[in-house]
Amino acid sequence: MSKQILVSGIKPTGDLHLGNYFGAIKQFVEMQKNKGFDSFVFLADYHALNSVQNREEMKKLSFDLICAYIACGLDPKKIVLYRQSQIPEHAELTWIFNTLVTMPWLMRAHAFKDAEAKDKDINIGTFDYPVLMAADILMYNADVVPVGKDQIQHIEMAREIARKFNQTFGEVFKEPKEIVKEEVATVLGIDGQKMSKSYKNVIPLFGSEEDVKKAVMGIVTDSKGKDDAKNPEEVVVYQIYKLLADEAERKVMEEGLRNGGLGYGEAKQILLNKVLAYFGAMKKKYDELQKKPKKIYAILEKGEKKARKIAQKKMLEVKKLVGLI
Numbered sequence: 001m002s003k004q005i006l007v008s009g010i011k012p013t014g015d016l017h018l019g020n021y022f023g024a025i026k027q028f029v030e031m032q033k034n035k036g037f038d039s040f041v042f043l044a045d046y047h048a049l050n051s052v053q054n055r056e057e058m059k060k061l062s063f064d065l066i067c068a069y070i071a072c073g074l075d076p077k078k079i080v081l082y083r084q085s086q087i088p089e090h091a092e093l094t095w096i097f098n099t100l101v102t103m104p105w106l107m108r109a110h111a112f113k114d115a116e117a118k119d120k121d122i123n124i125g126t127f128d129y130p131v132l133m134a135a136d137i138l139m140y141n142a143d144v145v146p147v148g149k150d151q152i153q154h155i156e157m158a159r160e161i162a163r164k165f166n167q168t169f170g171e172v173f174k175e176p177k178e179i180v181k182e183e184v185a186t187v188l189g190i191d192g193q194k195m196s197k198s199y200k201n202v203i204p205l206f207g208s209e210e211d212v213k214k215a216v217m218g219i220v221t222d223s224k225g226k227d228d229a230k231n232p233e234e235v236v237v238y239q240i241y242k243l244l245a246d247e248a249e250r251k252v253m254e255e256g257l258r259n260g261g262l263g264y265g266e267a268k269q270i271l272l273n274k275v276l277a278y279f280g281a282m283k284k285k286y287d288e289l290q291k292k293p294k295k296i297y298a299i300l301e302k303g304e305k306k307a308r309k310i311a312q313k314k315m316l317e318v319k320k321l322v323g324l325i
């Protein structure tokens with residue numbers, strides 16, 4: 001059977017957190033082990049440019065994200081790793097797709113609606129976000145796109161764009177499917193809402209011990225005392241701990257909360273130790289990679305060469321169908 005193609009990316013727009021790890025990166029790493037997939041994982045730096053408009057910041061966040069990908073277990077020998085901006089065909093394909101979609105259709109995107117509701121000044125890049133994302137995905141004939149729940153609409157839009165192009169010019173794009181792992185669809189932040197850098201409620205992946213401690217100790221709780229019985233499903237500390245703990249450890253915390261005897265302070269300490277242990281080796285690797293920019297850029301150039309070859313071939317097909325060549 002031929003291999004399935006996996007495509008996914010993350011924007012370098014802020015420090016990574018547990019939501020990014022469990023909602024996205026961990027899945028990329030797990031699927032890389034599955035021989036049935038050819039994976040393309042990239043840095044969505046053109047998407048990030050919508051909000052990161054400072055040279056030094058963009059360079060640092062991009063470099064950090066690539067270090068994080070590798071530190072978390074992505075193996076550039078097994079997958080194709082690249083920066084979106086180094087494959088100019090993504091922007092070219094976006095332009096062609098732009099001529100097929102309408103403004104009212106793009107206005108249906110949740111991200112646009114949210115920005116509008118907040119009265120934000122929306123740049124055209126943000127408005128066009130789903131179209132660039134469709135180009136990222138359709139360029140490589142993706143079968144599957146692992147993402148968090150918030151991205152499902154974007155994958156639906158990519159499918160619609162594929163269909164529209166195929167109907168208008170001829171079959172060339174495959175319709176991709178999202179993969180959303182239900183148990184990690186929404187990782188909670190320290191305030192009990194979705195963990196997100198925009199809500200400033202994150203537990204950082206590679207922060208200092210002090211930063212991680214500050215975040216974990218700041219997780220919301222109610223006013224129940226140590227010996228009160230608590231419903232674990234309503235305890236944010238437990239909801240996060242579940243992602244990291246093995247079955248036996250999870251049960252100990254669950255019972256301690258349910259039956260009383262485990263206070264929030266102690267539960268937080270258990271979670272803190274677990275977070276530091278779970279990400280300890282990854283953080284060590286991340287810190288080492290940070291000192292090796294040459295190595296990192298060499299890895300990227302290799303990946304970009306491979307990705308570009310595929311993208312160029314695809315654009316040739318597309319341009320022929322459209323009548324540009």
Ligand code: ADP
Nearest residue numbers: 019020023024147148185186187194195196197
């Ligand atoms: P943020 O919300 O912090 O800005 P991004 O939008 O950059 O994060 O998300 C990058 C990837 O991480 C996406 O695949 C997204 O779905 C996933 N992700 C982000 N936050 C969470 C979360 N709280 N739970 C699950 N997945 C998440």
Ligand code: TRP
Nearest residue numbers: 007008009010011044047133136
């Ligand atoms: N929009 C995605 C996010 O916010 C990032 C992204 C850009 C992406 N292009 C993509 C994800 C293509 C999957 C496939 O997380």
